[in-house]
Amino acid sequence: MYKMERRGREKRGVASLAVVVAVVAVAVSVSALFAGCVEEAEETTTLRIGYQPSTHQTAAMLAAEKGWWEEDLARFGVGKVEMKEFPSGPPEMHAMLAGDLDFAYVGVAPPIAAIYEGLDAKIVAGVQTQGSAIVVRPELAAEYEAKGPQALKGKAIATFPPGSIQHTILSKWLLENGLDPEEDTEIKEMKPGDAATAIGVGTVDAVFLPSPTPTIIAAEGNGVVVEWSGSMWPDHACCCLVASGEMIREHPEVVKQIIRTHIRATEYEIEHPEEAAEIYAKRQGADPTTIKQSLEATDMHWIHDPHLEVKSGLEYASVIYDLNRERYEGKGIEVLGEEEIFDASFYDAVTATEEK
Numbered sequence: 357m358y359k360m361e362r363r364g365r366e367k368r369g370v371a372s373l374a375v376v377v378a379v380v381a382v383a384v385s386v387s388a389l390f391a392g393c394v395e396e397a398e399e400t401t402t403l404r405i406g407y408q409p410s411t412h413q414t415a416a417m418l419a420a421e422k423g424w425w426e427e428d429l430a431r432f433g434v435g436k437v438e439m440k441e442f443p444s445g446p447p448e449m450h451a452m453l454a455g456d457l458d459f460a461y462v463g464v465a466p467p468i469a470a471i472y473e474g475l476d477a478k479i480v481a482g483v484q485t486q487g488s489a490i491v492v493r494p495e496l497a498a499e500y501e502a503k504g505p506q507a508l509k510g511k512a513i514a515t516f517p518p519g520s521i522q523h524t525i526l527s528k529w530l531l532e533n534g535l536d537p538e539e540d541t542e543i544k545e546m547k548p549g550d551a552a553t554a555i556g557v558g559t560v561d562a563v564f565l566p567s568p569t570p571t572i573i574a575a576e577g578n579g580v581v582v583e584w585s586g587s588m589w590p591d592h593a594c595c596c597l598v599a600s601g602e603m604i605r606e607h608p609e610v611v612k613q614i615i616r617t618h619i620r621a622t623e624y625e626i627e628h629p630e631e632a633a634e635i636y637a638k639r640q641g642a643d644p645t646t647i648k649q650s651l652e653a654t655d656m657h658w659i660h661d662p663h664l665e666v667k668s669g670l671e672y673a674s675v676i677y678d679l680n681r682e683r684y685e686g687k688g689i690e691v692l693g694e695e696e697i698f699d700a701s702f703y704d705a706v707t708a709t710e711e712k
Contacts, residue, residue: 406460415621463521476601478699483595487656489570491579505533511561514551568650593665
């Protein structure tokens with residue numbers, strides 16, 4: 357739910373009647389706010405959007421940098437948009453489960469894993485596809501070129517936690533190449549910065565993370581990119597835009613506007629990749645040249661159509677279920693279907709209107 361913050365002057369009265377009047381006035385102002393009234397109200401609504409420090413989710417940062425979130429949502433009474441950064445998808449979904457987020461830019465797998473655990477939310481727009489990479493220590497590059505995935509047997513690999521896109525793709529890919537993720541490799545959960553440091557000092561042998569981390573590691577001379585995720589799982593969905601069930605049910609027009617602004621930001625970053633890289637670098641304190649190199653090197657594609665992520669999303673749902681089958685079956689949980697994961701109706705309504 358929106359987080360409400362009192363902004364008006366508090367008037368003190370000695371009579372209980374004054375208190376009643378004040379309460380009624382606030383109730384009326386809130387009612388007007390959600391009706392789209394532009395009159396000055398005593399309450400300002402804060403909308404909370406989660407995201408991660410990856411170029412995959414540049415649209416979220418670009419819209420924030422240009423002030424588009426507040427600009428486009430003002431007519432709905434939204435006075436502030438709070439951007440909340442998370443190191444990866446699983447902790448971001450924990451926050452959404454706790455009711456601390458209204459919307460989230462996140463990988464497709466984490467919300468699916470969270471929906472299995474009771475998250476009330478749906479994917480309402482696409483964000484991007486592919487764009488993660490395996491990076492190995494320089495001295496292991498020749499071995500990987502000769503042996504392929506088998507070169508990772510017995511190696512320590514840093515990636516995001518279980519339930520993340522990267523952990524899901526890596527686990528499936530290892531299994532498909534005859535390696536048991538738990539028995540044949542040592543998968544270590546790490547944040548991007550920690551993983552970049554770990555491969556640099558040799559405490560892990562490889563890293564599988566989203567852009568720009570692979571390019572940053574390579575630029576520092578600490579690794580060689582040997583596999584992009586598009587070759588591990590062609591055309592796989594990566595990040596998406598999730599709306600809480602409460603926003604979907606109680607504030608559908610706000611959901612539509614969030615999607616409009618997301619489309620606006622996505623189209624802008626596609627047309628102006630250098631500026632998008634500079635905005636990302638500014639907000640993350642990164643080197644603009646390295647970020648531009650990352651955008652040139654990655655196999656990522658920015659998108660906004662959720663329909664492009666349905667096929668992969670359903671495959672993720674099956675993979676996540678298989679990885680947790682015993683626990684899910686014990687609770688009577690079945691494999692999630694499209695209607696339980698996606699709600700493309702808002703996107704379809706927005707794009708149908710824009711096409712007229």
